[in-house]
Amino acid sequence: xxxxxxxxxxxxxxxxxxxxxxxxxxxxxxxxxxxxxxxxxxxxxxxxxxxxxxxxxxxxxxxxxxxxxxxxxxxxxxxxxxxxxxxxxxxxxxxxxxxxxxxxxxxxxxxxxxxxxxxxxxxxxxxxxxxxxxxxxxxxxxxxxxxxxxxxxxxxxxxxxxxxxxxxxxxxxxxxxxxxxxxxxxxxxxxxxxxxxxxxxxxxxxxxxxxxxxxxxxxxxxxxxxxxxxxxxxxxxxxxxxxxxxxxxxxxxxxxxxxxxxxxxxxxxxxxxxxxxxxxxxxxxxxxxxxxxxxxxxxxxxxxxxxxxxxxxxxxxxxxxxxxxxxxxxxxxxxxxxxxxxxxxxxxxxxxxxxxxxxxxxxxxxxx
Numbered sequence: 001x002x003x004x005x006x007x008x009x010x011x012x013x014x015x016x017x018x019x020x021x022x023x024x025x026x027x028x029x030x031x032x033x034x035x036x037x038x039x040x041x042x043x044x045x046x047x048x049x050x051x052x053x054x055x056x057x058x059x060x061x062x063x064x065x066x067x068x069x070x071x072x073x074x075x076x077x078x079x080x081x082x083x084x085x086x087x088x089x090x091x092x093x094x095x096x097x098x099x100x101x102x103x104x105x106x107x108x109x110x111x112x113x114x115x116x117x118x119x120x121x122x123x124x125x126x127x128x129x130x131x132x133x134x135x136x137x138x139x140x141x142x143x144x145x146x147x148x149x150x151x152x153x154x155x156x157x158x159x160x161x162x163x164x165x166x167x168x169x170x171x172x173x174x175x176x177x178x179x180x181x182x183x184x185x186x187x188x189x190x191x192x193x194x195x196x197x198x199x200x201x202x203x204x205x206x207x208x209x210x211x212x213x214x215x216x217x218x219x220x221x222x223x224x225x226x227x228x229x230x231x232x233x234x235x236x237x238x239x240x241x242x243x244x245x246x247x248x249x250x251x252x253x254x255x256x257x258x259x260x261x262x263x264x265x266x267x268x269x270x271x272x273x274x275x276x277x278x279x280x281x282x283x284x285x286x287x288x289x290x291x292x293x294x295x296x297x298x299x300x301x302x303x304x305x306x307x308x309x310x311x312x313x314x315x316x317x318x319x320x321x322x323x324x325x326x327x328x329x330x331x332x333x334x335x336x337x338x339x340x341x342x343x344x345x346x347x348x349x350x351x352x353x354x355x356x357x358x359x360x361x362x363x364x365x366x367x368x
Contacts, residue, residue: 163232207231296344
């Protein structure tokens with residue numbers, strides 16, 4: 001697979017295979033959001049981790065970036081994300097990629113039996129999760145579009161959304177506009193190119209200051225392994241002025257210590273099938289996985305479950321204490337990578353578990 005001639009700083013790299021690509025490795029002019037993997041680091045000039053192994057020196061603080069702050073900017077972003085553009089977000093060559101057909105898997109109103117393992121299937125059981133999890137769209141600095149997954153979480157401002165940091169930016173100086181992705185747009189309950197609950201531009205966003213490191217000495221994989229791959233967003237209100245949380249409801253958020261064997265449900269919008277026939281997921285519907293959680297043998301701060309989701313699922317919620325009757329749980333992590341970086345059996349989808357750094361970001365976001 002060829003590497004692009006231009007790549008946003010801090011988002012360099014190619015993936016040996018897209019089958020289990022999750023986060024922000026960039027392939028073919030940054031058209032695909034893949035995951036934070038060793039391949040991402042290998043494609044930069046010789047990789048020497050920072051002395052701390054966790055990015056920029058100094059204390060871990062909140063780094064922020066402005067999004068669509070005016071009515072004109074909000075209208076422009078909303079108009080940009082047409083149904084066809086959303087369906088093709090993440091295509092390596094969108095100009096020649098066929099628009100995917102709708103996924104019409106029938107809904108099943110019956111609740112999924114509790115603690116039922118699921119390595120990956122279309123979520124058909126409705127509930128709150130169908131409303132407050134959605135696709136997060138954005139544009140790379142070179143003009144190609146991508147997508148991740150995000151979740152509305154309970155907060156004081158009823159406007160806070162959580163995802164992965166690598167869905168918002170690459171490693172690099174926060175003052176450099178090319179470090180950040182643009183046209184951020186969250187569509188809760190996304191389904192087959194539609195916006196069932198509307199679309200929400202992003203007013204402001206935040207990541208750990210660890211991402212401000214020199215990309216020549218720190219890779220996104222360093223930050224993922226160290227547990228800093230969390231991003232928080234503040235969504236603009238709906239057209240009528242309602243906060244997003246009043247429109248979609250929200251999931252609880254928790255910062256407790258992980259417990260091995262805890263049963264966790266994971267949701268996301270994988271779409272690697274846009275770029276190859278080896279993957280059936282094209283981002284049309286929300287996908288669900290569930291199973292006992294376990295730490296990564298090569299990255300013990302990351303915890304994951306058996307799951308076959310691919311690129312596009314980054315930032316998706318890992319929900320503990322999930323009630324399949326109501327579709328509510330507690331977000332304890334966000335998807336960051338797979339077994340290529342963290343080790344373990346294939347397929348495994350790993351999360352950055354929410355700790356002190358994520359708590360700082362959350363407190364900042366809910367106070368905006």
